[in-house]
Amino acid sequence: MTRARPMPELDDQDARDLARIYVITGGRVGPSGRTTIDLVTLVGAMAAESAGRAPEHRAILRMCRTPLSAAELSAHLRLPFSATAVLIDDLLSAGLVITRAPRTQVLPDPELLQEVLRGLQRL
């Protein structure tokens, strides 16, 4: 990851956190950098490791050998959701992960809801 600008003096933890996020996402966080990754987009690794990528990318690959949601990845990485989404997008573009978007219909079909109901009743 290369930085075009020198790191300014940062006077508190928030600023250091934001700087770290800025660096690992290459500044692609924020309103212009929105991805299609949802909180519960499931992410599964297609490769075990990927040398040369940022530690955060490699951490995602390790964590989602068993598929995890983008929200879980964000929590484990301790990164804001939007920053995590950018990293997932990188891996997706490189073919290193696959994702499955969640159901987004206003009302899902009765069969799916029946399945949810049966699952909850078995809990």
Add this chain to the structure above:
Amino acid sequence: MGFNGSEPSAPAPTPVPALATALKIAVVGPLGVGKTTLVTSVSEISPLTTEETMTREGARIDVLGHRSTKTTTTVAMDFGRISLGESIVLYLFGTPGQERFWFLWDGLVDGALGAVVLVDVRRLEESFDVLERLERRGSAFIVAANGFPEAPVYPVETLRQALDLPDGVPVLNFDARSRADCRRVLIALTEYLLALSRLPRADQDDQAAREQVRSSQG
């Protein structure tokens, strides 16, 4: 519903992971009403926290070069997971209903199965704007009153009147610390969604229209 992955180009022959259907439910309500308690009671994992960093209108997140970061606010959401068999994973997100966080939970409620609105009977008015907003968006929700020991318990019909809820919306009394109670709340939401999904499309709209009329007549 697709796998929007790309062709595997890496030589490592990792098997393609099977990805379940993920669903989310929003748990909304004022601070201290029991959202995190509910999520903790039913989640199969210790609740996790995801954060979003909001910047004030017009401010960009590329703070490098700016000395002041006072325009940023971090909003956290607790969430938990319930696996329902092999193929469905249900995520529950607890999110505050205050106005300044709406921007965040609008994104959450979009695409959620439905919402559970938690109320504390001693401060019902703190849930009015959340309810109004969900109604206006046409989001499906139920209302669950978390019973704190020192608070009175009201019949659900009394709560429905006090909250000015349409007839069809389920209202329950429950204890957020009880796993069985939380499960009952989730079942009530799912049964309600199931009933809505079985209405023919036109009736769904009719019903929404009727409820709107009813609630505007108060």
